[in-house]
Amino acid sequence: MSSVRVDKIRRTYGKTLVLDDVSFTAPQGQVVALLGPSGSGKSTILRLIAGLEHVEGGDIHIGGERVSGAGLTVAPEARRVGMVFQDYSLFPHLTAGANVAFGLDKLGRADRDATALKWLDRVGLKHRANAYPHELSGGEQQRVALARALAPSPRAILLDEPFSGLDAVLRAELRDATLATLAEAKTTTLFVTHDAEDALQAADRLVILKSGRVLQEAAPRDAYDHPASLDAAAALGPINVYKSAVANGVVATPFGNVNASQLANGAAANVAVRAEALMLAPGSGARVIAVRPHGAHDLVRIEAQGIVWRALAPARSALGETVSVTIQPAGAFAFSG
Amino acid sequence: MSLAASPADTRALRPDGVAVAAAIATLICAAPAIAVIALAVTRDAGAEFGAALIREGAIGTLSLVLAGGAGAIAFGAGAAWLVTLCKFPGRGVFEWLLVIPLAAPSYILAYAYASMTWAGGSPFPVQGFWGAAFIYAVGLYPYVYLAARAAFASQSACALEAARMLGASPSRMFWRIALPLARPGIAAGAALACMEIAADYGAAQHFGLSTLSTAVFRAWYAHGAPALALQISAVLLVAAMVFLFVERSARGRASYAGGSSRWRPLPRYDLNAVAGGSAAVFCAALIVFGALLPLLWLGRLALLHANVQDIVQPFVNSIVLSGSGAALTLSLAAAIAVAARRATTGWGKSPLFAAGMGYAAPGAVVALGALSLFGLAREAGWVGGLGAGLSLAALFWTYAARFASAGVGPIDAGLSRLSKGFDASARTLGAGPWRRFVEVDLPIAAPSLAAAALILFVEILKELPATLILRPFNFDTLAVKAYSYASDERLLEAAAPALLIFLAGLAPIIILARTIERRRAGAA
Numbered sequence: 001m002s003s004v005r006v007d008k009i010r011r012t013y014g015k016t017l018v019l020d021d022v023s024f025t026a027p028q029g030q031v032v033a034l035l036g037p038s039g040s041g042k043s044t045i046l047r048l049i050a051g052l053e054h055v056e057g058g059d060i061h062i063g064g065e066r067v068s069g070a071g072l073t074v075a076p077e078a079r080r081v082g083m084v085f086q087d088y089s090l091f092p093h094l095t096a097g098a099n100v101a102f103g104l105d106k107l108g109r110a111d112r113d114a115t116a117l118k119w120l121d122r123v124g125l126k127h128r129a130n131a132y133p134h135e136l137s138g139g140e141q142q143r144v145a146l147a148r149a150l151a152p153s154p155r156a157i158l159l160d161e162p163f164s165g166l167d168a169v170l171r172a173e174l175r176d177a178t179l180a181t182l183a184e185a186k187t188t189t190l191f192v193t194h195d196a197e198d199a200l201q202a203a204d205r206l207v208i209l210k211s212g213r214v215l216q217e218a219a220p221r222d223a224y225d226h227p228a229s230l231d232a233a234a235a236l237g238p239i240n241v242y243k244s245a246v247a248n249g250v251v252a253t254p255f256g257n258v259n260a261s262q263l264a265n266g267a268a269a270n271v272a273v274r275a276e277a278l279m280l281a282p283g284s285g286a287r288v289i290a291v292r293p294h295g296a297h298d299l300v301r302i303e304a305q306g307i308v309w310r311a312l313a314p315a316r317s318a319l320g321e322t323v324s325v326t327i328q329p330a331g332a333f334a335f336s337g
Numbered sequence: 338m339s340l341a342a343s344p345a346d347t348r349a350l351r352p353d354g355v356a357v358a359a360a361i362a363t364l365i366c367a368a369p370a371i372a373v374i375a376l377a378v379t380r381d382a383g384a385e386f387g388a389a390l391i392r393e394g395a396i397g398t399l400s401l402v403l404a405g406g407a408g409a410i411a412f413g414a415g416a417a418w419l420v421t422l423c424k425f426p427g428r429g430v431f432e433w434l435l436v437i438p439l440a441a442p443s444y445i446l447a448y449a450y451a452s453m454t455w456a457g458g459s460p461f462p463v464q465g466f467w468g469a470a471f472i473y474a475v476g477l478y479p480y481v482y483l484a485a486r487a488a489f490a491s492q493s494a495c496a497l498e499a500a501r502m503l504g505a506s507p508s509r510m511f512w513r514i515a516l517p518l519a520r521p522g523i524a525a526g527a528a529l530a531c532m533e534i535a536a537d538y539g540a541a542q543h544f545g546l547s548t549l550s551t552a553v554f555r556a557w558y559a560h561g562a563p564a565l566a567l568q569i570s571a572v573l574l575v576a577a578m579v580f581l582f583v584e585r586s587a588r589g590r591a592s593y594a595g596g597s598s599r600w601r602p603l604p605r606y607d608l609n610a611v612a613g614g615s616a617a618v619f620c621a622a623l624i625v626f627g628a629l630l631p632l633l634w635l636g637r638l639a640l641l642h643a644n645v646q647d648i649v650q651p652f653v654n655s656i657v658l659s660g661s662g663a664a665l666t667l668s669l670a671a672a673i674a675v676a677a678r679r680a681t682t683g684w685g686k687s688p689l690f691a692a693g694m695g696y697a698a699p700g701a702v703v704a705l706g707a708l709s710l711f712g713l714a715r716e717a718g719w720v721g722g723l724g725a726g727l728s729l730a731a732l733f734w735t736y737a738a739r740f741a742s743a744g745v746g747p748i749d750a751g752l753s754r755l756s757k758g759f760d761a762s763a764r765t766l767g768a769g770p771w772r773r774f775v776e777v778d779l780p781i782a783a784p785s786l787a788a789a790a791l792i793l794f795v796e797i798l799k800e801l802p803a804t805l806i807l808r809p810f811n812f813d814t815l816a817v818k819a820y821s822y823a824s825d826e827r828l829l830e831a832a833a834p835a836l837l838i839f840l841a842g843l844a845p846i847i848i849l850a851r852t853i854e855r856r857r858a859g860a861a
Contacts, residue, residue, distance in 0.1 A: 052761050076764035089762040092754070093780045102776075103766030152767060 002063025002155040003028045004049060004188055009058035009068075011044055017212055018044050021058070024207045024217045026156065031182060031189040033199035035235055036209035042192040043086075045209075046158045049190065050083050051076035063155050082149030082157040082187075086164065088141045090133040096120060096144045097129035103152035119147040122181055139170050146178060150185050157182070159191035163198060175202055196236045200224065208235045230335050233272040240278075240309040242271045243337055251334050254304035255286060256327040260334035270337035275299070277331025278311035283324030291319065359676030359688045362669050366738045367691040369706025370574055370698050376709055377571035380564040387556070387565045391572055394552035398576070401469060401541065401548060402531045408474025409530040412623055413481025414523050418511055419620065421489040424605045425613035431620040432486075433850035438627025439479045440842035442799045444539020445835045446472045448819060449631035451543060452638060452828035469544045473534045475627040480533070481526035484588075488522025489515055507606045521587045528584035535576050536699030538802040543823055549573040550802070553701045557806070567709065570702040581697035632839055638832030648834050651818040655798055658814060662736040663793035669737050670744030670789060677745070678752050689745065696742035703738050704803035707731040725809035732807040739803065740796045744789040751785025792845045799838055 004026040011019040019041045026032040034042040047053045049060055051067065051074055060068035062081065067074040082103075090099050101116035120126045123143035133141055142162065149157055162178060163171045179202055182189050193199050199206055199220070206223045208215040208231075215235065216228040227233035230241065242253045246264065250257040251271045255278065258271045280300060289301040289308065297312040302323060313319070419425065420432045441449075450463035450472060463471055500514045516523075538550040549569055556566040608616055673688040695703060708731050714720045720727060755778055763773045801816045808817060815834040822831035 047761075050761075050765050052764065076761070077767045077769055079765075080767070081765060083762065083765040085758050085762055087758065089758040091759060091762075091777060091781070102763070102768070105767070105772070148762075148766070158765075 002188060003061075004156050004190065005059075005061040006045065006049070007059045007061070009045075009048060009060065010056045011041070011048065011053070011212075012056060019048075020212045022209075022212070022214055023058075024214060026188050026190050026205070028188055029186050030204040031179070031191070031202060032205045032207060033203035034190060034192045034207050034209060035194070035196065035199040037194055039211070040209040041212040042209050043160055046083065046160055046190065046192055049156070050081050050158055051079050080152070080155045082152065082154035084142070084145045084149050084157070084159040084162055086160040086162075088133075088145040090136075090141055090145060090148070092133055095130050095132055096125060096136065096140075099133070099144055100148045100151050103148065115151060116147075119151045120144070122150075122184065123147045123177070138165055139174055142166070142174060143177070146181060150181070150187065154187065156188040156190065157185075159189065161192055161194070163193070163195075171198075178202075200236065208232050210235070225330060227272070227333055230270050230272050233274070233333055238275040238310055238312075239272045240275065242273070242307070244269060244271070246334070253327075254307045255302070255309060255325040258327060258332040258334050259329055263334060263336055268337040270335045272333045272335070273309070273327055274331035275310045276312040277328040278302075278309065278313075279326040279328060280311055280313050280317065280319060280323040281326070282318070282320050284322045285324045287322055288319055356676070358672040362672045362676070362741070363688045363691040365669060365734065366673075366688070366695040366741055368710060369703045369735065369738050370694055371706075372709050372713075373567055373570045373574055373702055373706040376564075377568045380567065386560070387562070387568065390552050390556060390565070391549075391569055393547045394549040394569060395572065397541075397546055397548040398535050398550070398573075400466070401473065401546070402534050404466070404470035405473030405477065405534045406527055406531045408470060409478040409481050410523060410527050412474055412478035413483075413526060413530075414485045414516070414519070416478070416620055416623060417482050417485035417489055417519075418515065419616045421486055422511075422515060422605055423507065423608050423613075423616060425608045425616040427617050427620070431617070431624070434624050435482055435620060436479045436850050437624060437629075437843070437846055438476050439849075440628060440846040441476060441631065441839045442539070442801070442842070443472055443476050443533070443537045444543065444801055444816075444820065444823075445635075445799075445839055445842075446476050446627075446631050447540035447543045448823045448828060448831050448835050449635050451823070452832065453631075453634050455828060458634065465544055466546060469540055469546055472540055473530070473537070475623065477530040477533050478623065478627070480529040481523060484522045484526030484529075485519055488519035507608075521589075524587035525584045528580045528587065532577055532580040532584070532697055535573065535580065536701075538699070538701055538805075539820060539823075549576070550699055550701060553705070554802075557705070563705075563709075566705060570699075570705050574698055574702050577697040577699060577702075578694070581693060585693070632836075635832045635836040635839060638829055639836045642829040643833035644830055645833075647830070648815065648818060648837070651813040651815050651834060652837065654812060655814040655816070658732075658804075659794045659797040662733055662797040663790055665733055666737045666740050666793045666797075667744055667748075667786070667790050670741045670793070671748050671786075673741060674745045674748040674752055678749065689742075692738075692742040692745060695738035696740070698739070700735065700739055700800055700803035701806060703735045704731070704806040707734045707738070708807065725812075728807050728809050732803065735803045735807060736797050736800065739800070740793055743796055744793050747785045747789040747792065748782075751782035751789075754781055754785070788845075788848060791848070795841050795845050798841050 006025070007023050009019055009022050022041070022045065034045060036042045044053070048055055048068060054073040055068045057070060059066055062079065066072065067079055091102065094102065097113070097116050097120065100119050101112050104112040104115055107115060117126060117129060120129050123146055125140060125143055125147070128136060128140060133144070136144065163175055166174060175198060191202070203220055205217070206220050207217050208223065210231050216223055216232040218226070223232065224236050227236070233239050242251070244251050244253070246260045246267050246269050248265065249259070249261040251260045251269050253271060253273070258273065260269055263269055280302070286302040286304040289303050292299045293315065294312065296315060298315050298317060300311045300313050300319065302309055302311055302325065416435050420428055420435065447469070450459060450468065453459035454462045454464055462468070496514060496518070500510045505513065536550060538554065541548045542551050542554070549572060552569045553566050553573065556562045556569055673692050677686055677689045711720065711727055711731050759777050759781060760773060763777045768776070799816065801820055804814055804816055805820065808814065813821070815837050819831045819834040819838065822828070822834070
C-alpha cells in the first residue's frame with residue numbers, strides 16, 4: 001500500500017508523442033480511473049508505472065521511492081506492483097492455483113499454496129484451483145488474474161481495461177465484485193477504461209485523458225459537475241455543443257440560456273449541455289424528431305431553429321409533437337471558445 | 338490498446354546479440370549455394386561431354402517435373418476439393434490420412450515398388466520414366482493437398498454460398514469459383530512438389546534415369562570431374578531457385594486471396610451414392626499407393642529377409658548422426674526464428690531468405706558447396722587434409738543449411754505463443770530473467786521446440802544424397818544402407834533399412850495429421 005505519483009512524464013514512439021507532460025497522483029488505498037478513448041495513452045501510463053517501458057522525461061514515485069525518471073528504470077520485478085493485463089495473460093501451462101502462486105515464490109511451499117488458495121477463495125474460485133486457463137470462462141480468467149496480481153501484496157495494482165472483454169450483464173457484476181475485493185485488500189489501484197460508466201461507478205478519483213494529455217483530475221462528482229473543458233465534459237457522457245457569443249452574462253441557445261457569467265460580454269463561447277440536463281415537458285418551443293428507448297430513459301432528438309440536440313427523458317414520457325425545453329443549470333457549462 | 342511493446346522499446350530493453358547470431362546463420366545457410374555458383378562460373382569444366390550431360394539431365398529433370406508435377410497437382414487438388422467441399426463416406430478420416438504419404442522419401446517408395454514389380458507383387462509394373470513419375474505423383478501430392486486444402490478452406494463461405502444460390506452444380510462451382518480462388522495455393526504446393534522432384538537422386542538413379550541430380554553424381558564419381566559436377570549443380574540450383582520464387586510469390590498471393598476473416602463452416606455438397614463412393618475410392622487409392630501398400634510390402638520383406646546384424650550399426654549411426662545434426666540445426670533455426678520475429682527491416686529477414694534458399698537447394702548441391710568451401714580452405718592452408726572430421730563437419734553444415742528452414746516454422750509458432758505478454762506478467766510478479774526463462778518461456782515453447790526437433794531428426798534420417806557424398810569412409814546410415822543394397826539389386830535386404838526410415842518418417846506426419854484433425858474438431 002503506497003501512493004503512486006506521476007510527475008510530468010513524457011513518452012514517444014518513433015515520432016509520435018504518446019504522453020505529453022502527464023501528472024497525477026493516486027493517493028494511498030484509493031481507486032483511480034484513467035479514462036480516455038483509445039490512443040489517449042492510458043495503457044502506456046500503466047506500462048510506465050509497471051516499469052515495462054522507460055520514461056523519456058519526468059518521474060514516477062511509488063510510496064515515496066523514485067522508480068522511473070531520466071536514466072532510471074527500476075525493473076518491473078523489483079517494483080512490487082501488480083498488474084492485470086487486458087488479455088489476462090494467465091500462464092497457459094499452469095493451473096489457476098499455480099498461476100496465483102507464481103508471485104509467491106519467496107514463501108515456503110505450504111505457505112505459498114495456502115496463500116494462493118486464500119486469494120482464489122476471495123474471488124470465489126477456490127473450487128477451480130486445479131483448472132487450466134483454457135478451461136475457465138472469460139470472467140473466471142479475469143478473477144484469477146486479479147487474485148494472481150493481489151496475492152504477493154503489491155504496493156499498488158494496475159488494471160488494463162479490466163472489464164472490456166465481457167458482456168454487459170457479467171461486466172456490472174464483475175465490476176462490483178472486483179471493487180469489493182480491492183476494497184478488502186486496501187491496495188492503491190489504478191485502472192484504465194474507455195467506459196465513462198465504469199469510471200464513474202468504480203473510482204474514488206478520475207484522471208481524464210485525451211491525446212496523451214490530462215484534461216482533468218478530480219473526484220467523479222466534481223468532474224461530472226464541474227468539467228474543466230468541453231472535452232472533459234464529453235468524456236463523461238453525451239453532450240450537446242453550441243457555439244455563440246456571450247451576451248449579458250449568458251449564451252443564448254435555441255433551447256434556452258446557459259449561464260456564462262465568468263466570461264466577458266461579447267466573447268466567443270462554446271456551450272456544453274448534458275443530454276440528461278434537458279427537461280422536456282408538453283408545450284412548444286422544440287419539435288420532437290425521434291424517440292428511441294435507451295435503458296431506463298428514452299433518447300429524444302429535438303429540433304429548434306434548425307439545430308438538433310439529444311435529450312434523455314424518463315422512459316415512456318408522454319411527449320407530443322412539440323415540447324417545451326428547460327436547461328438545468330447543473331448540467332450546462334460555458335467555456336471560452 | 339495493444340499490450341505488445343513497440344519494436345523500438347524491445348530494442349531498448351534487450352541487448353542485440355541476436356543480430357550477430359542471425360548474420361552467422363545467414364552465412365551458414367547461404368555460403369554453400371554461393372560457393373557452388375561462384376566456382377561454377379569461375380572454374381573451367383574443360384570436358385566436352387559436359388554440355389551433353391547437362392542437356393540430357395535438364396531434359397530428364399524437366400520431363401519428370403512436368404509428368405510427376407501434373408500428377409501431384411491432379412491428385413492433391415482433387416483430394417483437397419473433395420474433403421473440404423463435399424460430403425462422402427469417410428471424409429473426416431481421409432482429411433488427415435491423406436498427408437501420410439509424406440512419410441516416405443521418394444527413393445524408399447522406389448525401392449518398395451521396384452521389389453514389388455520384380456517379385457510380381459505389384460498390380461502394374463513400376464519402372465523407368467513412368468514408374469518414377471508415378472512415385473513422385475503418389476508420394477508428393479500431399480504438398481499440393483495441404484496448400485490447396487488451406488486455400489479451399491479459407492475461401493469465403495459467402496462466395497460459395499452465393500454460387501449455390503445461383504444454381505451452380507458442384508463441378509461448375511469447382512471450375513468457375515473454387516479452383517480460380519485456390520490457384521495461388523495450388524501453385525505454391527506444386528512448386529514444393531517440383532522442388533522435391535528436381536532434388537531427388539535415389540529414385541531417379543534406381544530407375545536408371547538421366548536427370549540433373551544423377552548427372553552431378555556421374556560427373557563427380559564416374560568421370561572424376563568436380564568442376565563439371567559444380568556446373569551441373571549450379572544449373573540445378575537455378576532451377577530450385579525458380580521453384581522457390583514461384584512458391585514464395587504464390588504463397589503471398591494465396592494469403593491475399595484468403596477471403597473473409599470470420600470462420601464459418603463451409604457449405605458442403607452431398608454427393609450421391611455413386612459419386613460419394615468414387616470419391617472415397619479415389620482418396621483411399623491415394624493413401625494405399627502412396628503409403629499403405631509400400632509400407633506393408635516392405636514390412637513383409639523385412640520380416641522374411643532382414644539381416645538384423647547388418648543394420649544394427651547403420652541404425653545406431655543414423656540415430657547419432659540425426660540426433661546431433663538435429664540439435665545443431667535446431668539452434669540455428671531458433672536464431673533465425675528469433676531474428677525474423679524481431680526484424681523491422683528487410684535486412685532482418687535475410688536469414689529467413691537464406692534458410693529458404695538452403696531448403697530449396699538439392700542435398701547433393703549443398704553438399705558439394707560445403708565440400709568446396711573446405712577444399713578452398715585447404716588450398717589456402719587453413720585446414721589440413723579432408724579427413725573424417727572435416728567431412729563430418731561438412732555434413733553437419735549441409736544438414737544445417739538444408740533443413741534450418743524446416744525448423745523455423747514450428748519454432749516461430751512457439752514464439753508467437755510467447756509474445757502474448759507472459760513475459761510482462763511474470764516480471765510484474767517479481768520473476769527475474771532466469772526464472773522467466775525456465776518457468777515461463779521454456780515450458781510454453783517446449784511443445785513447439787519438440788516438434789521442430791522431431792521434424793529435423795527425421796529429415797536428416799531420411800536424407801540420402803548429401804550423406805552419400807560426405808559420410809566418413811565406412812560410416813553407413815540406414816539411408817546409405819538401403820541405397821547400397823538397392824544399387825546392388827539386393828532389394829530384399831534393402832527392405833529392412835527402408836522400412837525403418839519409413840516408420841521414422843511416420844512420426845512427424847502423424848503429428849501433422851493430428852493437428853489437422855484437432856483443428857477440424859475444434860472448429861466444428
